[in-house]
Amino acid sequence: MRPDPGVLRIANCSGFYGDRLSAAREMVEGGPIDVLTGDWLAELTMLILAGNRLKGRPGYAPTFVKQMEQVLGTCLERGIKVVSNAGGLDPAGCAEAVAKLGFGARIACVTGDDLTGRDLDLTNADTGEPLDAAPLTANAYLGGRPIAAALEAGADVVITGRVTDAALVTGPGIWWYGWQPGDLDALAGSVVAGHILECGCQATGGNYSFFTEIPDLAHCGFPLAELHADGSSVITKHPGTGGRVSVGTVTAQLLYEIGSPRYPGPDVVARFDTIELADDGPDRVRVSGVRGEAPPATLKVAVNHLGGYRNTMTLMVTGLDQEAKARLAEEAIWARVPRESFERVDVSFDPPLLRITVMSPDKAVAGRRFSSAVVETGLASFPGFYGLTPPGDASPYGIYWPVLVPAADVHPVIHLDGVPVAYEGPAPPPSGEAPVPAHVPVPGGPSPTVRAALGTVIGARSGDKGGNANLGVWVRQPAHYAWLAEALTTEGLKRLLPHLEPYRIDRYELPNLHAVNFVVHGLLGRGVAASPRLDPQAKALGEELRAQVADVPAP
Known part of the structure; x- marks a missing residue:
């Protein structure tokens, strides 16, 4: 039974492939919900699944099947629908694995996202470069309407391949409330709710700048959204769980992995510059006011291709004259294996760690030839020489390559219990942009400042968007926003x-x-899998900023 016909309670139980296995059971047993969702597909995950498939392993997330074994019986008893993108590269295979659990659930799979082998314009959507390699995978980001159609057809479980993260919430919202393509504000609100839920515990205090304020983070509860007919929502969590839902924790997640305030998707463009947040009681934050615009005529496609081979060796440089020691180490290594023999070399020295990464299309060049050359310097290098990595072979790496295709060229396909479900995508709504919202009044004028770490007044969250990094920064006191806007320019x-x-x-x-919000173009090189950075997903970029000392508003 629906606990309240006026609200749709959508729970999250996974923010990435490898998240807490017990979360599905916790969300099903912790309180009333209508839909259980989970996000398994980061940009890197599709490449991981492609590698698994090449090794004869499943092209989907087996952990989802394990979760269904724990909770599907209870979900069927309580009428809880399950929606997940754990199908990855093989939604049909994942659906078959869940069916074999024997619960008798009606299981739908959504495909049509896989464009591998299609004649695509492989121009990089971020850089404009042409791709001169064969794609290993190519998957379009589908929206929520195929999910809604599967639920309308009677599915208990909907398993998708590559859909937008927010589609896991937008799809159930379309099914429950009957939103049409022109209901842009409601759709946009559901996208915002989906963006908040998609990374699991990051909305309930996980990875939060002010983590010392979060109670019982070791047992952090997963988030859920009470989604309303107008697209507004309340973000909360089950009672008795650790963590906290606050305007701060929700703000942090809203700033994660975004670019422009116009957040595009297959169903709608959500205007993040119209979101209004308000405290709605303990562990409850109301999200409202979101405006929507017609979706673009294109869909994003995540292309992955094999980039070559890479190898990394890490040395410890301690004691005196560390910069000179690091230079000597490099000279000794390149004397044994020329630096020019590699396609790319990345050297980072963050005392005491000297980390050298090499990349080459030739496995032999990047493999033992490199690592053995480093080891050979062991008795003819700087004093105190020792390494943290044993000599090893090179490993393959993949490159994430975003492209765009006409949305009209992508045709979602739905099967329910193996039988095709008739589906025709809706006609697009009229185009046009929502009015630019009036700027929020900035209270007060210049205020006294003190010299202190930025983190005393700002929170930050950072992450990856292909080869780019995003860095979202906010202040907790509205009176400090004028300072933030003036002080934290690009320069x-x-x-x-x-x-x-x-x-x-x-x-x-x-x-x-x-x-x-800042978008740093090219910081991560060719994407997470190919980035030579020690922090390849830019997770720590925000905390690096918060540690810097500057003139900040006085307490």
């Missing part, structure tokens, strides 16, 4: 973090969230 960011100086950076203001 100001580069002064605080000089290693960002070579990169093009876009800056966006979100006064409604008392925040600014």
